[in-house]
Structures are given as C-alpha cells and as structure tokens.
Amino acid sequence: MAVLKVIEVLANSDKSWEDATRKAVKHAGKSVKNIRSVYINEQSASVNGDDVTEFRVNVKITFEVN
Numbered sequence: 001m002a003v004l005k006v007i008e009v010l011a012n013s014d015k016s017w018e019d020a021t022r023k024a025v026k027h028a029g030k031s032v033k034n035i036r037s038v039y040i041n042e043q044s045a046s047v048n049g050d051d052v053t054e055f056r057v058n059v060k061i062t063f064e065v066n
Contacts, residue, residue, distance in 0.1 A: 003065045004036065012056045017043050020057040034064040 011024035017040070025038055042058040 004062050005065050006060050006062050007032065008041070009059050009061055010056070011059070012054050014054055017055045017057055020055050021059055024057060024059045025061065028061050028063075032061070032063050034066070035061055036064055037062045 007028065009024045009028055011020045011027065013020035013023055021038060021040060025035060029035060039060040039062070040057055041060050044056045045052045046054040046056070
C-alpha cells in the first residue's frame with residue numbers, strides 16, 4: 001500500500017501558466033521526492049494597462065511517502 005501526501009505550492013511566471021506549473025514542480029522536487037501528479041487548483045494573472053505581466057498558479061502536488 002502506498003502512502004501519498006499533498007502539498008500546496010504557489011508559483012509564477014512571466015511566460016505562461018504552464019511555465020509557472022513546471023516551476024512549481026521543479027522547485028518542490030528539490031526537497032520532495034517521488035512526485036506523482038500535480039493538480040492546478042487556481043490560475044490568476046497580473047495585468048499592467050492592457051498587458052498580462054505575470055501568470056500565477058496555485059497547485060497541489062501529490063507525492064509518495066516512503
């Protein structure tokens with residue numbers, strides 16, 4: 001039987017929500033091993049004038065605990 005744990009991570013990118021998600025997983029992977037999945041809980045963006053300047057994600061990362 002596998003034991004799984006979920007953590008919540010916030011990340012941002014000036015490129016895209018996908019890039020922000022990749023950054024969240026990469027950063028979490030520095031201290032958490034056996035990452036199994038990521039669930040995008042929320043997306044938002046910062047706007048300056050009529051330009052999107054930053055993409056933000058709130059993700060839930062699931063990993064297996066040994």
